[in-house]
Amino acid sequence: MKFARPVLAATALLAATACGGNAEAGPASAPAGAAAAVELRLPEPGNSGVLAVAKKDGSLDRALAAVHAKVTWTSAPAGFAEAADALNSGRLDAAQGSISTGLLPLAGKPGFALFGAAQPDPIGEGILVKNNSGIKSVKDLAGRKVAVDAGGAGEYLLLQALAKYKVPAEQVQRVRLSPEQARSQFSIGEVDAWAASGEPVVTELAHASAYLVTSGFGAGSDNYRVWAVRSELARQHPEVVRALYDYLHEADGRAQRDPAAYLNVFTSSGPEAVSGRAKDVRVDVGRAAAPVGPIQEADAVRLEKVAQLFAAQHVTPSVVDVRSHLLDVNSLAGSAR
Structure with missing residues (x-):
């Protein structure tokens, strides 16, 4: 894919972001020669969604086993601002948010990059x-x-x-x-x-x-759903990020086709469960949702529009340079699979 200002390949972006980072912020892999799997720390998924199914049936761990990695589930942040703090400090390796909620964290010197995006939610x-x-x-x-x-x-x-x-x-x-x-x-x-x-x-x-x-x-929303990954993990283990992306892309497609199967994953009763009209609405929203995909040029242009609007309305002091924080997932190891 071609960009007017290219979405950065893994090595170029992550070498830049890693310069000021703390490689000891969190374990990315076991010592050389050890058999321990790479740890991928993800937020607790709750009772619904593709990660809830991944946790319940172990399908993500099986997908990651091919690249010698495994999931560790951590406490879920309240929102993307908190997730960004956890990514920057090394307490979390990947998290989901929206480009609108991500702009303020991206305005600083984040220790993470965006590696996947899904088109804006049309009805949710x-x-x-x-x-x-x-x-x-x-x-x-x-x-x-x-x-x-x-x-x-x-x-x-x-x-x-x-x-x-x-x-x-x-x-x-x-x-x-x-x-x-x-x-x-x-x-x-x-x-x-x-x-x-x-x-x-x-x-x-x-x-x-x-x-x-x-x-x-x-x-006319350009509020893409985005996935972020800790830069140091992506620099050291691009194959793990690619495996995670592949899983999310395929699982999102299944969830779009059958949204009800991704609700009430662990329990169908209690405060975390949905039923009745709320369940019907969630199914409608899920069916309308787009699967996560690589960030193409057309997507990057729309992400920039969100940054431009926030700057024009003084939500951010200036236009956030979104492109400098985009990771071309197709450039990562394992992308030719």
Whole structure:
């Protein structure tokens, strides 16, 4: 693949990022000559998704065994900002987020790179409004208060929707709240709308008391789901990163075809389980989701658009150089398999 400014190959990118890193931050491999497998630390997957299935049936460990690696499951970070800290400190080797949530961590000197991306969620993200709100379009948000997560997916989705529908951003009050605060404020009417992605959207749509005044698709979202890997691990063991990518790509495809099989993986009861309308919504969102793939030139251009929007709206002080943190997974060892 060709890039106007090339997505960096593994050796070039990781040699640069490793210069200021701490090689002792976490174990990447056993001593020379030892039989111990390379440790790949991933966040606990919870009760749903491809990693939950991977943990339950051992399929990821079997895939990694071919490159002499194995998974160690670690405590799950609350969000991508926390995951980025864990990647930088060596407590985690790979994690998933979105490009909007990744921009602030990428604005510094991260010890990780992005090695895979899935196109934006067309129906599982957007701007929620109450059924009786009187808000029928994005233009109706002018003069209203909208809950967002600061520098995250919600703030991006709101800004993107306002830009698309030519509503000046200063005409809408962004109320920066945690997900818990946003849920509370939205439920009691302290904010008029809630820009969100993932579980909040599923929950609110399942309750049938709210709807999306615009979805990610309607907003023209470029909020790709991305996978990040610790740079030192990728430098030392590119074959492990490639094996992880191959597994995720194939598993995402299976999950898209049969989303229900990736829900309630460990338990079908209790607070982690989904049922009824919430399960139906999750199935619909899963079926619409795209599998993770290599970051192509067209993807890189769209990732840059998110960085440009955040800079234009002063979410970041300047445009984050996303391309310098992209890893061409097809350049990694094992890519010819």
